[in-house]
Amino acid sequence: LAKTTQPISMDSYEGQEVNITCSHNNIATNDYITWYQQFPSQGPRFIIQGYKTKVTNEVASLFIPADRKSSTLSLPRVSLSDTAVYYCLVGDSRGSTLGRLYFGRGTQLTVWP
Amino acid sequence: NAGVTQTPKFRVLKTGQSMTLLCAQDMNHEYMYWYRQDPGMGLRLIHYSVGEGTTAKGEVPDGYNVSRLKKQNFLLGLESAAPSQTSVYFCASSYSGQGAPYEQYFGPGTRLTVT
Numbered sequence: 719l720a721k722t723t724q725p726i727s728m729d730s731y732e733g734q735e736v737n738i739t740c741s742h743n744n745i746a747t748n749d750y751i752t753w754y755q756q757f758p759s760q761g762p763r764f765i766i767q768g769y770k771t772k773v774t775n776e777v778a779s780l781f782i783p784a785d786r787k788s789s790t791l792s793l794p795r796v797s798l799s800d801t802a803v804y805y806c807l808v809g810d811s812r813g814s815t816l817g818r819l820y821f822g823r824g825t826q827l828t829v830w831p
Numbered sequence: 832n833a834g835v836t837q838t839p840k841f842r843v844l845k846t847g848q849s850m851t852l853l854c855a856q857d858m859n860h861e862y863m864y865w866y867r868q869d870p871g872m873g874l875r876l877i878h879y880s881v882g883e884g885t886t887a888k889g890e891v892p893d894g895y896n897v898s899r900l901k902k903q904n905f906l907l908g909l910e911s912a913a914p915s916q917t918s919v920y921f922c923a924s925s926y927s928g929q930g931a932p933y934e935q936y937f938g939p940g941t942r943l944t945v946t
Binding site: 754759760761762763764767803805819820821822823824 | 835866871872873874875876890921923934935937938939940
């Protein structure tokens with residue numbers, strides 16, 4: 719399994735940039751890196767996905783180095799509403815490998831006023 | 832367009848009882864998934880399906896069975912509930928295709944307590 723390792727928790731203040739790093743040493747050639755966000759009592763929600771280099775959308779940026787053994791989710795100017803658990807997943811969409819998608823324990827981000 | 836719905840939202844079972852959790856999606860997704868989430872833990876994949884009539888085991892399949900008789904529905908069954916199955920159960924669905932895993936859309940969850 720292409721399991722991932724993330725910090726268990728992080729703290730930040732409103733307005734700061736937050737970077738959450740995920741380690742995935744066993745990433746396979748066909749694997750993509752996907753990040754989800756989960757609020758209490760809700761299901762996870764997709765944030766961003768990438769294969770290599772940098773991806774940016776209206777919510778976050780994802781930085782992936784050339785060796786792809788790690789990735790960093792960057793949240794610009796966080797607010798209190800960004801307090802949530804963030805999960806890094808590694809895998810691809812082939813039906814035979816879907817069972818490899820692994821959420822792990824995620825990173826609890828707490829944003830303080 | 833309701834997305835992914837789960838029935839019931841809450842349930843309390845006694846040890847040894849059986850029940851079925853229903854997941855329905857109206858997005859015409861091929862792939863569907865069942866996860867469980869224990870307190871302070873991440874999501875663990877129980878079973879998944881890549882299409883109508885097909886299912887496969889995930890990370891923690893023991894004690895559960897699933898069926899996908901219709902494309903839009905994915906049922907999770909507990910034949911003989913155990914206290915260790917007390918958890919929050921999430922259903923998700925996604926498009927299929929080669930390459931990048933498509934976004935998984937999650938339901939609101941079912942909170943199950945087994946006493």
